[in-house]
Amino acid sequence: MARRCCRLRNILICVCTPCCCLTALSIYAIVTISLQVNSMMLGHVPRVSSNLASPHFVAAGASSNGSNPSVPKTFWERHLRSDALWNRLQRHVDRHFNPIVRKEKSDTLLERSSFDESLLPQSYFEVTGMDSVRENFERLPKQVEEFASNMHKRNYSILIRPDGECGAQSKQEKEPPLILFAIKSTALNFRNRQVIRQTWGRVGWVEGQRINSSDGDMGGGYIRRVFLLGKETPEDLGVDISHLLRAESKRHGDILQWDFKDTFFNLTLKDVLFWRWFSRHCGKPLFVLKGDDDVFINTPKLISYLQDQLEEHRSRNTLHEFMVGEVIGSALPNRVSRSKYFIPEGFYRGLYPMYAGGGGVVYSGELARRLHNISKTIHLFPIDDVYVGMCMIRLNAHPVHHPAFRTFDFTEKEEAQPCSYHTILLVHRRSPREVVDLWANLKDTREQCQDVPLRAVEKKKQRATPPPSV
Structure with missing residues (x-):
């Protein structure tokens, strides 16, 4: 009897042990897969570049105390219960x-x-x-x-397009253009556009200028230009100026207008539709400067700076991720209802990604095409420069901060210096009259200020408060 019981026990062990192991393995696999699926449902986590010393980063000029605040790997609120x-x-x-x-x-x-x-x-x-x-x-x-x-709409027809395949250009172009100036404007801002055409935004060959005293050959590059506009109806303006805009386009050939309402929140559409247009029609420009129509640009020094960057990034094979401007880090959505940057919690929760101020930023033509592609995976956001930052982080690319981009202006003391505008590449918010005067002064003081270098990254603690645009 004892022998029979022993034999029965052995049979039960042989039969039940594999079943128990298989059951345990199945439970483990189900739990593991469930956790992974749940994690992915919270949002794809972009890769963090391995060359970062830590997951903490903040742009120069954005920290209130010089410390590095923690920024999550995703730029939006990852909590599953968030109903934004x-x-x-x-x-x-x-x-x-x-x-x-x-x-x-x-x-x-x-x-x-x-x-x-x-x-x-x-x-x-x-x-x-x-x-x-x-x-x-x-x-x-x-x-x-x-x-x-x-925000689901992106297929807007083009009402006015430039004469050239990729914006206004010189007929004497003998090499690929170095820069395409892509300037956001509105129908009523004719004076801004006209001043740009006559000063820093002239198309054709432009000679460079030394950006520090050790530079040798200044070189030069070809410039192209296009103005990006939406549509403003006679009801909004109180008058129909569409015929004036068509006449302006016929004369200058640099207007690109789409059939969507030209509002502040629709500035993001200008980025997305410009990237699409650029990807289809602009195979030659090496760089894009995207800015507002109230910026002033030191074009000769910008040309020399970009020629240096072109050589450096080609040697490192990093031109496809090149973007430079005044970078803002660790910004929060503006919750002040009276602000034009107001974003309520019901629409968006989370921090903003690192981004370059939208007043003026430069990126490579290669990156423009990548931005067009990745933007098809990211829903539109009302703040245009924040949206570009969202696209950049999805590409695992980061804008480079350069203090010569002054999208939030000089201090009064800095601007009073005789060669102050020779130290910058771009400054934001200048009237048409100021742009004309600054361009003339830049020429008049060129010899006097020829050895003045561009603004360098400050070694001291950065400015006290984040920019007001967020």
Whole structure:
């Protein structure tokens, strides 16, 4: 009897042990996969460059105490229960890049040469079709609700296009243009555009200028130009000026206008549609300067600076991620309702990514094409320079801060120096009259200030408060 019991016990062990092991393994696999899927549903986490000493980073000029505040790897609120509209829309898109669901790795997917343009509209209608989301729509401020109601739209027809394939250009171009000036303007800002054409934005060959006393050959480069406009209706303006805009385009050949309402929140559309147009029509320009029509640019020094950058980044094979400007880090959404930068918590939660101030920024033509591609995976955001930062972080690229880009102006003491405008590449918010005077002064003082270097990165503690634009 004892022998029979022993034999029965051995049989039970042989049968049950594999079953128990298989059950335990199945439970482990289910828990592991569930955790990974849940993590990916919270949003794709962009890779952090390995050359960063730590996950903490802040742009020069943005810290209040010189310390490095912690910035999360994702720039939006990752909590699954967040009901902010933009966050929900973006999470829905991010699931498309879940490596558990898709066989390809998410990083590989995000570097694809082409994305399906139906991805964003599809996610938009699926999310906004939910009852809870429709209720949140009604609680948004009017201007934010109007933006949110149209943020899935990107297919706007071109009303006016430049004469040249890629903006106004010199007929005598003998080499690829160094820079395309892509300037955001509005229909009524004719004086701004005309002054730019006559001063720093002239097309054709422009000679460079030494950016420090040790420079040798100053060289030069070809310039092209295009103005980016939306549409303003006679009802908005009180008068129909479309015929004047067409006449201006016929004379100068540098207007690119789309059929969307020209508002502050739609400045992001100008970026996205410009990248599409550039990718299709501009194979030659090496760099793009995207700026507002009230900036002043030291074009000769910008040319010399970009020639140096071209050589350096080509040697390091990093031209495809080159962007430079006045960089803002660790910025928070503006929650002041009376501000034009106001973003309510019902629309977006989280920090902003590192981004270059939208008043004026330079990036390579290669990067412009990559931005066009990656923008097909990121829902529009009302603040244009923040949106560019979102696209950059998805490309695992970071804008470079340079103090010669003064998108938030000089101090009075700095501007009073006789050679102050020879130390910068760009300064923001100058009237047409000021631009004319500054351009003339730049020429008059060129010999006097020829050895004055560009502003360098400050070694001391940076300025006390973040820029007011956020």
